[in-house]
Amino acid sequence: MIRIFCVLLLASIALPASASSLAERMQPCLACHGEKGQSETPEIPSLGAQPAGYTLIQLYLFREKQRKIEVMNEYAKDLSDDDLRQFSDAIAKLPAPTPEGTIDAARMQRGYALIEKSHCNVCHQSNLGGRDNVPRLAAQREDYLVKALREYKSNTRVAYEPVMLEPLRPLTDADITDLAYTIARMK
Incomplete structure (x- = not known):
């Protein structure tokens, strides 16, 4: 259900051909993974402050369909190696997520x-x-x-x-x- 929602959301905000700034190009990412990289969507990870090297590998795995999550495979399929690096570097600069809830x-x-x-x-x-x-x-x-x-x-x-x-x-x-x-x- 969540994946379907993200696929529909991604389709509804598909990047215009003129979207050239990194911020514009990252909007589909933030739509599911949360503004400033803190996800509010169940079972969708927060990306804020993820190390660039880790994110680069994950995006590569999605692009090459070695890691299969349909919405991610679709989004990453046309990203160049340079795109992967730029996205990874930008994600690493997002603020770290805020810890969840009360403490037992x-x-x-x-x-x-x-x-x-x-x-x-x-x-x-x-x-x-x-x-x-x-x-x-x-x-x-x-x-x-x-x-x-x-x-x-x-x-x-x-x-x-x-x-x-x-x-x-x-x-x-x-x-x-x-x-x-x-x-x-x-x-």
Whole structure:
């Protein structure tokens, strides 16, 4: 349902041939991923402050249809390598998303223990702010994190390396929801 909405939204705001500024060309991105990169759409990630290297790889995977999400494949299909770099650099400069909702101290404690147990901080940094080709997780949408973590655990999510499978393998679904809860509330 959400994907259909974004496809329709993307079609309704298709870029005019004269849209040349980067800001104009990024409007379809922000329509689904949120103004200033903070998504308000269920299961659609916030893009603000994502490392440029990570975003570049994701856009490439979408363009080449190695990662299949119809609306993203459609939008990225005609982007040049230079477009991918410009979009990635611009996304990295968007403000980081604001952490979600209220805090349940017990769930946060369980989540922090899972972050340590799963060694999330090794690749994503201690603040889960990401770096280079590794995504920012802190303050990402909780529902999106649950979806993505489940996809990585089941090995149904295409990534450029299957590094997420091993740390997620021992986690239960309750662990995944606690982990997502905590990460969504980190700054």
